[in-house]
Amino acid sequence: xxxxxxxxxxxxxxxxxxxxxxxxxxxxxxxxxxxxxxxxxxxxxxxxxxxxxxxxxxxxxxxxxxxxxxxxxxxxxxxxxxxxxxxxxxxxxxxxxxxxxxxxxxxxxxxxxxxxxxxxxxxxxxxxxxxxxxxxxxxxxxxxxxxxxxxxxxxxxxxxxxxxxxxxxxxxxxxxxxxxxxxxxxxxxxxxxxxxxxxxxxxxxxxxxxxxxxxxxxxxxxxxxxxxxxxxxxxxxxxxxxxxxxxxxxxxxxxxxxxxxxxxxxxxxxxxxxxxxxxxxxxxxxxxxxxxxxx
Numbered sequence: 001x002x003x004x005x006x007x008x009x010x011x012x013x014x015x016x017x018x019x020x021x022x023x024x025x026x027x028x029x030x031x032x033x034x035x036x037x038x039x040x041x042x043x044x045x046x047x048x049x050x051x052x053x054x055x056x057x058x059x060x061x062x063x064x065x066x067x068x069x070x071x072x073x074x075x076x077x078x079x080x081x082x083x084x085x086x087x088x089x090x091x092x093x094x095x096x097x098x099x100x101x102x103x104x105x106x107x108x109x110x111x112x113x114x115x116x117x118x119x120x121x122x123x124x125x126x127x128x129x130x131x132x133x134x135x136x137x138x139x140x141x142x143x144x145x146x147x148x149x150x151x152x153x154x155x156x157x158x159x160x161x162x163x164x165x166x167x168x169x170x171x172x173x174x175x176x177x178x179x180x181x182x183x184x185x186x187x188x189x190x191x192x193x194x195x196x197x198x199x200x201x202x203x204x205x206x207x208x209x210x211x212x213x214x215x216x217x218x219x220x221x222x223x224x225x226x227x228x229x230x231x232x233x234x235x236x237x238x239x240x241x242x243x244x245x246x247x248x249x250x251x252x253x254x255x256x257x258x259x260x261x262x263x264x265x266x267x268x269x270x271x272x273x274x275x276x277x278x279x280x281x282x283x284x285x286x287x288x289x290x291x292x293x294x295x
Contacts, residue, residue: 001042003075006068008035009047013065017055066136070271073137077275090119091279094139096146096197097222098161099266100124102241103290104143111283118279126220128195134271141280142269143287145239146197156268159291163201163262164254166226166243167235174253181209184257188216188234190225201264202237209259226252237262266291 011021011032018036022029040046047061057065091111095104100122108120123130123139127146133139134153142148148155165179173179173187185206192198199218206213216234219225222242229236230251237257246252268284270276 001039003072005035005039005042006072008032009039009061009064010068010072012036012048012055013057013061013068017053069136069138070273074273074275077137077140089279090121091115091141091283092121092123092139093283094123094125094130094133094142094144096127096130096144097124097192098145098198098239098242099143101222102239103159107283107286107290110286111279114282115279126193126196127200131269134269137271137274140270140274141284142267144197144267144269145264146200148267148269152272153269154272157265158268158288159266161264161266162240163198163237163264164240164243165235165237165257166229166247166252166254168230168232169250169253171232171235171253173235173255176255178256178258180258181206181211181260184235184237185211185213189213190217190219190228190234190236191215192222192225192238193218193220196220197264198238201262205260205262 008021008025011024012018015021015024018032019029022032025032036047043060043064045060046058047064048055048057093104093108101124104122104124108122112118112120123133125133127144127148130139130142130144131148131150131153134142135150145161165173165184167173173183191202203212217225217228222238225236225238226243226246228234230246240254243252243254247254268287270280274280
């Protein structure tokens with residue numbers, strides 16, 4: 001089994017057929033079919049089931065995919081690093097929403113001053129998506145807000161963050177200056193989507209108080225949620241850095257919730273088999289230094 005076999009497997013997996021894979025790789029279709037047969041004979045299991053002229057991935061194929069993706073990407077990365085000795089090339093950063101909105105622009109600016117020859121690519125998604133991209137080596141380093149559960153990933157907390165309850169300034173919570181978990185559960189809740197770190201933190205807190213409220217509105221867009229709160233459609237729990245300007249201008253009120261400060265950690269995450277280049281070390285050093293600053 002060779003790197004060539006893995007690349008052909010990936011092309012079939014991602015295109016859905018040997019014909020499309022051969023076109024994507026610019027090789028003859030029989031070459032693709034032979035390589036797939038050799039791969040399946042090597043491991044002793046079929047990677048795809050054949051239905052007429054269509055292929056359907058098997059469980060073995062699904063298990064092989066992240067490993068094949070990681071290995072082929074690692075080879076490409078090795079070529080890039082060895083040619084540039086870690087001072088040129090591409091650094092792919094995956095960030096969750098709050099970090100990508102509030103902190104990454106300055107980190108990238110400072111990093112570019114150190115490594116002007118490096119190309120920076122930033123992907124901003126929720127924590128679950130960034131975890132998947134790390135496992136398939138589609139990003140080099142992740143900066144995430146939520147918990148990461150994978151034996152293949154190294155997780156290093158580097159910054160403390162807090163969520164806050166926000167509501168309109170004339171809301172009863174704002175007038176009272178506080179809210180209980182039970183009060184919060186009784187309100188129309190405007191929340192981030194499941195899979196996001198903000199939602200995970202909120203749901204865990206409410207579950208600790210025996211509560212499991214259903215949101216009136218959930219969205220991947222923090223700005224959409226903030227506009228809905230400003231319109232009086234409900235209340236939300238969001239990261240402090242994302243609501244600070246609106247609270248400072250008096251357009252929203254930040255209200256403490258009894259029994260919690262909604263604290264959580266931001267983490268640097270990377271694959272345990274990742275080659276850690278000088279550029280990688282420089283970027284993660286900037287992240288750690290930023291975590292020492294006062295918000």
